[in-house]
Amino acid sequence: MTETSTRTLTSADEIASFLEQRFGQMEASSPFKTGETVRIADRAGLPSDLGVGDVALMLLDVPGAWSHVLLLTATGMPIVVQIASGNLAKRVPAEAAGA
Template sequence: MLTFAETRQRTLNTPDEIAAYLAETLRGMQEASPFRTGDEVTITSRSGLPPEIGVGDVGIMLCDLPNQLHSWVLVFTAGGQQMAVQIQTANLAKREPAAEAGDE
């Protein structure tokens, strides 16, 4: 088994090339993510999260990028305001929808 690092150099000459490269990079990161924008998530650990943020331990995924420590999640505060906050990605899981009364 052999492990090595490669370096690649690329020149981006115009704002359009820069934007296209960044868009391509983001698409790749999103494809590798276990979460998608709009996924309902459960906060599985409140480590570092004040009790007045993330009421109900649920939220909606706004942005999760692989190899980052935090994800952006839309939650409610205890005062009823919606707030986008960063939560450790390891402290989140996809939320399973509640079974409806007739589905039992």
């Protein structure tokens, strides 16, 4: 069974509150947190000159869809791109992996 409801947002304050609440829900359900470094586990659809070292910094993860990440280009330029969330994984720093 699926229940649905309708909610009318009539003011800028109501819209802002709704968006803040929705963002909090997305953030809470994400396996990645804003500011966390992640590993690019699958480069499908990602040009070879993006994501040097297969490392990115999570800016926003929309669970089940796309993530916005900060990564480096081959020339060393930081750039924000969208990448499929399923192509990312938790990153284990090299020193922790060797311990």
